Amino acid sequence: METPYAAVDVDVLDRNIRKMEAGAGERGLALRPHAKTHKTIEVGRRQIEAGAVGLTVATVREAEIFADGGIEDLFIAYPIWPSPERARRLRALAERVALRVGVDSVESAEALARAVGPLDVLVEIDSGHHRSGVQPADAKVLAGAATKAGHRVRGIFTFPGHGYGPELRKQAALDEARAMAVADADAEVRSGGSTPTAALEDAGPLTEIRPGVYVFNDAQQVELGTCGFEDVALTVAATVVSRTGNRAIVDAGSKILGADRLAWATGFGRLPDVPEARIVALSEHHATIEFPDAVPARGDVLRVAPNHVCTTVNLVDRLVVVREGGQVDEWVVAARGANT
Amino acid sequence: METPYAAVDVDVLDRNIRKMEAGAGERGLALRPHAKTHKTIEVGRRQIEAGAVGLTVATVREAEIFADGGIEDLFIAYPIWPSPERARRLRALAERVALRVGVDSVESAEALARAVGPLDVLVEIDSGHHRSGVQPADAKVLAGAATKAGHRVRGIFTFPGHGYGPELRKQAALDEARAMAVADADAEVRSGGSTPTAALEDAGPLTEIRPGVYVFNDAQQVELGTCGFEDVALTVAATVVSRTGNRAIVDAGSKILGADRLAWATGFGRLPDVPEARIVALSEHHATIEFPDAVPARGDVLRVAPNHVCTTVNLVDRLVVVREGGQVDEWVVAARGANT
Numbered sequence: 001m002e003t004p005y006a007a008v009d010v011d012v013l014d015r016n017i018r019k020m021e022a023g024a025g026e027r028g029l030a031l032r033p034h035a036k037t038h039k040t041i042e043v044g045r046r047q048i049e050a051g052a053v054g055l056t057v058a059t060v061r062e063a064e065i066f067a068d069g070g071i072e073d074l075f076i077a078y079p080i081w082p083s084p085e086r087a088r089r090l091r092a093l094a095e096r097v098a099l100r101v102g103v104d105s106v107e108s109a110e111a112l113a114r115a116v117g118p119l120d121v122l123v124e125i126d127s128g129h130h131r132s133g134v135q136p137a138d139a140k141v142l143a144g145a146a147t148k149a150g151h152r153v154r155g156i157f158t159f160p161g162h163g164y165g166p167e168l169r170k171q172a173a174l175d176e177a178r179a180m181a182v183a184d185a186d187a188e189v190r191s192g193g194s195t196p197t198a199a200l201e202d203a204g205p206l207t208e209i210r211p212g213v214y215v216f217n218d219a220q221q222v223e224l225g226t227c228g229f230e231d232v233a234l235t236v237a238a239t240v241v242s243r244t245g246n247r248a249i250v251d252a253g254s255k256i257l258g259a260d261r262l263a264w265a266t267g268f269g270r271l272p273d274v275p276e277a278r279i280v281a282l283s284e285h286h287a288t289i290e291f292p293d294a295v296p297a298r299g300d301v302l303r304v305a306p307n308h309v310c311t312t313v314n315l316v317d318r319l320v321v322v323r324e325g326g327q328v329d330e331w332v333v334a335a336r337g338a339n340t
Numbered sequence: 341m342e343t344p345y346a347a348v349d350v351d352v353l354d355r356n357i358r359k360m361e362a363g364a365g366e367r368g369l370a371l372r373p374h375a376k377t378h379k380t381i382e383v384g385r386r387q388i389e390a391g392a393v394g395l396t397v398a399t400v401r402e403a404e405i406f407a408d409g410g411i412e413d414l415f416i417a418y419p420i421w422p423s424p425e426r427a428r429r430l431r432a433l434a435e436r437v438a439l440r441v442g443v444d445s446v447e448s449a450e451a452l453a454r455a456v457g458p459l460d461v462l463v464e465i466d467s468g469h470h471r472s473g474v475q476p477a478d479a480k481v482l483a484g485a486a487t488k489a490g491h492r493v494r495g496i497f498t499f500p501g502h503g504y505g506p507e508l509r510k511q512a513a514l515d516e517a518r519a520m521a522v523a524d525a526d527a528e529v530r531s532g533g534s535t536p537t538a539a540l541e542d543a544g545p546l547t548e549i550r551p552g553v554y555v556f557n558d559a560q561q562v563e564l565g566t567c568g569f570e571d572v573a574l575t576v577a578a579t580v581v582s583r584t585g586n587r588a589i590v591d592a593g594s595k596i597l598g599a600d601r602l603a604w605a606t607g608f609g610r611l612p613d614v615p616e617a618r619i620v621a622l623s624e625h626h627a628t629i630e631f632p633d634a635v636p637a638r639g640d641v642l643r644v645a646p647n648h649v650c651t652t653v654n655l656v657d658r659l660v661v662v663r664e665g666g667q668v669d670e671w672v673v674a675a676r677g678a679n680t
Contacts (some may be wrong), residue, residue, distance in 0.1 A: 002425055002680040034427055036624060059623045060598040078625060081581045081591070081639050085342055104582050131626055132589050161623065169572055241421045242444050242472040249472050251421070255654050256679050258600040283501065284376060284650060285398045285418060285679070287470055299421050310624060314595050314655070317677060337657055339343040339596050339625070 001327070003239040003250035003301060006312055007320045010328065012233035013215060020198065020214050021050045027203045032056050032075060034190065034212030037310045039335035040071035040319060043215060054098065054212045057106050060089050061127025061338035065099045068181035069334065070284055075100040076208060077157060079108055079132045087115035088340070094119060096163050100154060104132045106145040108273040122157045122189060127179035128172060129161035139183035155189025156180060160197050168211070169196035177204025180316065211328060218309035219270040220262065221224060229272040236312060238287065240296045248295050252304055255283040272306045279304070341667065343579040343641060344592035346652055347660045350668065352573035353387065353555060358492060360538065360554050361390045361480050369544045370414060372531065374552030377677035378648045380659060383555060394438065396550045400429050407437045409674065410582030412494050415584060417550060418443040419464060419472045420452065421512040427455035430476045434459060440494060442526035446485040453489035461486050462497045467519035468512060469501035478674060479523035496520060497530025506604055509536035517544025539566050558649035559610040560602065562632050569612040574659070575643040576652060578627065580636050592644055598651025610645045619644070
């Protein structure tokens with residue numbers, strides 16, 4: 001294999017899948033993993049085989065691709081606005097899989113009903129991330145309007161994305177629980193959870209969680225304390241092409257690692273095999289890595305854990321599947337670029 | 341077209357190409373645009389037809405794709421380390437196009453000579469960006485070693501990437517000029533220039549410039565003062581899917597805009613049609629935009645200029661080509677993901 005490429009250790013992947021499924025089971029929660037992280041049919045199937053009730057996706061196109069791949073229960077956790085073409089596609093999807101979609105306004109609930117017809121919907125709640133979603137106290141009004149528009153309201157959902165920071169995930173999980181309780185503690189489905197908050201013990205009033213990143217993990221999760229380096233299933237293999245002083249340059253840049261870097265990150269990714277190294281700069285095809293001790297030689301191949309694995313996966317056409325260091329398979333990233 | 345998609349205004353594109361070519365011509369400089377920005381055969385051909393001496397690329401795979409597209413003169417401005425497979429590909433490339441590659445160490449010059457054979461090489465100089473490249477004073481030693489290894493040393497090159505900051509580009513251009521003069525003021529090829537520094541008047545000792553971004557421009561270039569919004573040829577069309585208070589959420593996130601954000605940027609991109617709006621947050625499929633006045637309605641389609649257009653192009657399979665607001669063509673991003 002020529003570098004840079006993304007490699008998935010299938011034993012670590014399977015362990016991550018089993019662990020999250022077991023954790024959800026112990027707490028009596030349904031697991032509906034977010035497939036935006038892996039975008040890969042083979043990984044989605046492994047999640048379902050391990051016990052997931054279905055998959056979560058971000059776009060209609062992702063839903064279509066996973067439906068083509070045999071996944072029969074899909075939740076589009078996004079406030080879709082139906083253009084005529086998107087409405088046609090949603091209708092076709094609803095006829096072939098068990099489909100749920102998010103709504104976060106009376107206007108979008110009515111627009112979906114007009115353009116697509118009755119759907120199974122979940123009302124999106126803002127639990128503190130302040131992106132989309134209604135305030136918890138407004139959930140029942142929106143649920144009523146969605147029902148009136150003809151939809152079957154199956155419950156409520158939220159994304160506690162404000163848990164992506166050190167020491168923030170416990171508070172985010174508390175905010176999520178409070179928001180869901182205020183919104184509708186008796187809803188049939190009360191869906192929440194990100195990888196950081198899903199790792200916490202108290203699920204509060206949730207019935208379902210939708211973590212995505214846990215399947216591969218990444219440098220952000222390690223630095224958040226959600227997992228260790230041994231739980232990182234996906235890494236990018238990169239060759240040292242240049243070096244000077246205590247620095248080496250490898251051939252993996254933002255065009256494969258992604259440019260994501262939250263304010264608290266130590267750099268643009270981490271090296272699981274050299275935890276004390278720091279990726280201090282990132283260009284499109286160069287990562288500049290500082291080493292406290294020995295600097296690798298030109299031609300050495302290093303493993304880099306990206307900061308945000310969802311971005312890396314969306315940049316590659318294929319995942320190289322490895323076991324004990326050797327390639328055993330190759331998976332197509334079927335939903336790469338599936339933004340519509 | 342369903343949103344989000346990347347649209348290129350072909351009239352603005354052609355004007356950008358003509359303007360850079362004219363500016364280079366006035367200063368007696370050869371123009372060798374960096375094709376990593378557009379990754380698209382049709383754009384590369386337009387640059388050559390307008391007078392470019394050849395194209396610059398970042399990877400062997402990009403070179404192969406542009407060679408397949410009929411571009412006959414290519415410079416891989418990267419310190420390639422030759423694995424056996426990459427060496428084989430480089431040899432094949434050198435047989436069918438006029439090829440130059442970068443070297444930044446005696447070790448890599450010798451490795452290339454052993455694995456590939458004699459090549460036309462340019463010695464990479466560090467002019468202040470501190471990524472790859474030798475110090476200017478070491479250039480002649482490296483050139484001598486590369487010649488001894490069997491290569492034809494055609495000259496020197498640098499990337500003044502430290503000019504990507506407000507008020508920094510003039511100093512970066514001065515650093516570049518000084519570095520090139522120290523390295524080898526008499527080299528046949530003295531190649532430099534990024535879009536910010538290429539826009540300055542004094543090219544110093546350069547004979548060639550390699551700007552990339554100018555062809556499309558982006559929010560970073562606008563905020564650097566290199567161009568105006570009217571010069572931004574590529575924008576992402578995005579639909580408003582949610583709104584609250586003075587904020588709207590559109591369906592273009594980091595999976596199409598890219599997550600690039602330099603410290604001085606005002607946000608995660610700009611709206612050329614609403615310059616006072618600010619993109620205050622970005623998720624994978626959501627951009628959160630604050631509007632000082634009227635907030636657009638759900639369903640409205642907005643144009644977003646990404647921060648760093650090279651990243652956006654690398655995330656899409658096709659560019660929708662528009663003229664006066666209507667689609668006139670569609671171009672395949674042939675070198676998307678061409679990282680090896």
